[in-house]
Amino acid sequence: MDQKEKRLIKVFSIILSLVFGLSSIAKFSGMELIHRPFSDMCLSTWYGYFIAVLEMLMAVGILKKNVASMSAVGMNVIFAGMSFYFYYYQTPLYLIPTGILALMAITVAYFTHDDCITAQSVPEKQ
Known part of the structure; x- marks a missing residue:
């Protein structure tokens, strides 16, 4: 990589870290606007806080070299849920x-998948 x-x-x-970190802080603070999508989809309030914890972990993880790839993949799972909500409950814009x-x-x-921690990279005990 150059x-x-x-x-x-x-x-x-x-x-990405800023977006997820700020979104997580907004969810933790209990902002009604941020928690409304969960109630629109008939999900429990705790689900919003669970997503906030995941977002905070991914916001920190994407800045660390060893877990950046896994955090980015996790972010895409969150983006899939957001896309579902926006398509069916909001404007598709x-x-x-x-x-x-x-x-x-x-x-x-x-670009960071080679630096990711995997089971194959764990040294064997002798």
Whole structure:
């Protein structure tokens, strides 16, 4: 990976971390606007807080080299849920920024997958 790609991945990671971190903080603070999608889909209130915990973990994880790829893949799962909500309960125009953020997360996952911790990279005991 050359320097341009490394800088691009770092910028994408910071943007995604900020988006997920701020969203998580808003959910933890109990903002009605942020929790409304969960009630619209007949989900429990605790589900919003569960998603907030996952978002905070992914916001921190995407900045760490060893788990950035896994965090980016997890972000895409959250983006899939957001896309479902926007398509069926809101205007589909909200899919555009969600799609852009999802493409950023896919890019981060693709370029950082070699640095990811895997079971194959664990040294064997002798």
